[in-house]
Amino acid sequence: MPTIQTLRTQIDSLNLRLLEVLSERAKLAEEIGELQTQIGTAHYDPVREAEMLDTLTQANSGPFTDATVKSLFKSIFQASMQLENESDKVKYLTSRQTHREDTVVYLGDVPIGSTHSPVLVAGPCSIESKEQMEAVAKFVAERGVKLLRGGAFKPRTDPYSFQGLGVEGLKLGREVCDRYDLKFISEIMDAADLDAFVEYADMLQIGARNMQNFTLLKAVGRSKKPVLLKRGLSATIEEWVMAAEYLLYEGNENVVLCERGIRTYEKYTRNTLDVSAVALAKLETHLPVLVDVTHSGGRQDLLIPLTKAGLAIGADGIMIEVHPNPAVALSDNKQQVDFETFDKYLEETGYHKKLSQKRHEVYGF
Ligand code: PEP
Ligand code: MN
Numbered sequence: 001m002p003t004i005q006t007l008r009t010q011i012d013s014l015n016l017r018l019l020e021v022l023s024e025r026a027k028l029a030e031e032i033g034e035l036q037t038q039i040g041t042a043h044y045d046p047v048r049e050a051e052m053l054d055t056l057t058q059a060n061s062g063p064f065t066d067a068t069v070k071s072l073f074k075s076i077f078q079a080s081m082q083l084e085n086e087s088d089k090v091k092y093l094t095s096r097q098t099h100r101e102d103t104v105v106y107l108g109d110v111p112i113g114s115t116h117s118p119v120l121v122a123g124p125c126s127i128e129s130k131e132q133m134e135a136v137a138k139f140v141a142e143r144g145v146k147l148l149r150g151g152a153f154k155p156r157t158d159p160y161s162f163q164g165l166g167v168e169g170l171k172l173g174r175e176v177c178d179r180y181d182l183k184f185i186s187e188i189m190d191a192a193d194l195d196a197f198v199e200y201a202d203m204l205q206i207g208a209r210n211m212q213n214f215t216l217l218k219a220v221g222r223s224k225k226p227v228l229l230k231r232g233l234s235a236t237i238e239e240w241v242m243a244a245e246y247l248l249y250e251g252n253e254n255v256v257l258c259e260r261g262i263r264t265y266e267k268y269t270r271n272t273l274d275v276s277a278v279a280l281a282k283l284e285t286h287l288p289v290l291v292d293v294t295h296s297g298g299r300q301d302l303l304i305p306l307t308k309a310g311l312a313i314g315a316d317g318i319m320i321e322v323h324p325n326p327a328v329a330l331s332d333n334k335q336q337v338d339f340e341t342f343d344k345y346l347e348e349t350g351y352h353k354k355l356s357q358k359r360h361e362v363y364g365f
Helices: 004-039 046-059 066-088 130-142 167-180 191-200 214-223 237-249 275-284 293-297 300-312 339-349 359-363
Strands: 105-107 110-112 119-123 147-149 183-187 203-206 227-230 255-259 289-292 317-321
Touching: 004 066, 046 066, 119 130, 130 147, 130 167, 130 339, 147 167, 147 317, 167 183, 167 191, 183 191, 191 214, 203 214, 214 237, 227 237, 237 255, 237 275, 255 275, 275 289, 275 300, 289 293, 289 300, 293 300, 293 317, 300 317, 300 339, 317 339
Parallel strands: 119 147, 119 317, 147 183, 183 203, 203 227, 227 255, 255 289, 289 317
Antiparallel strands: 105 110
8 A cells, every 4th residue: 555655755746747747838838929929819719729628628538527627727728828918018127027126326436226325416406607516516515415416408488588508507517526526417408419418417317398208218318328317297107117218228227217296286386296106116116216305395495304205215315406596596596495504404304414324324224
C-alpha cells in the first residue's frame, strides 16, 4: 500500500508538470494573440473554443465527468484570453506598472524625488533686470536654496502686459546662477526657442497654458533637458500624465510634474490646490512631483499652509515666487513675497532645515 506521503509526492511532481505544460500553452496563446492583434481579429473565437471542448470531452475517459473537464478547460481558456488582452494594453512609460522605482531627476548635483530632501524652487515670476536677478539670486543662495526660477518668456493673459525679456532674460538668469551656484529653471513657450533654452537653462518649465502643446512637448522631449511640467488650468490628472508621456516617449526621462492649482468655482483663491492630485500622481507615476504654492493659492497668506499640505502629502518640493520688491514687479505682484516674508516663510515651514536634511530626517518616512 502506498502511503499518503508517497502519493502526495507524486501529486507534487504532477503539479509541476501541469504548470510547465500550462505555461507552455499560455505562451502559444500569447503568440496567437499577437497575430490576432496584428490582423485585427478578436481574441475570443467561440467556434474554436467549442471545437477544443468537443475534442477534449471525446478523449475523456474519466474519472472527471465531461462537465468537469469542460469547466476546468474553460478556466484555462479564460486565463489565456486575459493574458492576450493584457498584452494589448499600451505600456505607458510614466506608469508605475512599467517602472516601479521612483525616478530621481538631477539638475547637476541637485536630486529631485524619492528619498531625497524636498527641494525649494524660489525666484521671481519674471526676470526684469540685472539688478533684480542679482539681488534675488544672492538672497536665496545664502539661505541654502539651490534652484532659481525666473520667467524670460511670459504667457500673459493680457497681450498688453509685460511679455518678458526673452533671450536677454535667459542670459541674465544664467549669469546669476553661475555666480551663486544655482540651477536655473525657466519657462519655454515655443519650440523655436529650444536652442537658447538648452544653452542657458538647467530645467525647462512647460507652463500650465502649454501643457497640451504637443509640438512643444515633442521638441522638449527630444532635448533630454530636465523638464518641469505644470498641470494645465483645467487638465484632468490623466491629461497631465499623458502630457508627461509625450516627453518620455520622445526619450526624455528627466520629467518632474508640478501641481499648480486648477480652475474651480472658488473665488477666494486664484486656483484650487488639488492635493489629492499630488498623491495620485505619485501613486500612478514614478515621477517626482512639486507643488507651486504661489500660483495655486494666489495669496500670500496661504503660502505656508499650502506648503505644509504639499509636503505632508508627499510632494518632492515646492515652488514659490520671491521678488526684491513685489509692489513694482512686472507680473504677479500681489503674490510674490519680499525678502523679509520669505525669511519668515523659511522659518515657519521649517524649510531652512529641510534644505539641509534628508527627507526621512524631516518626515520620518
Ligand atoms: C509661472 O510659473 O510663472 C507660470 C506662469 O505658471 P503657470 O504656468 O503655472 O501659470
Ligand atoms: Mn507668476
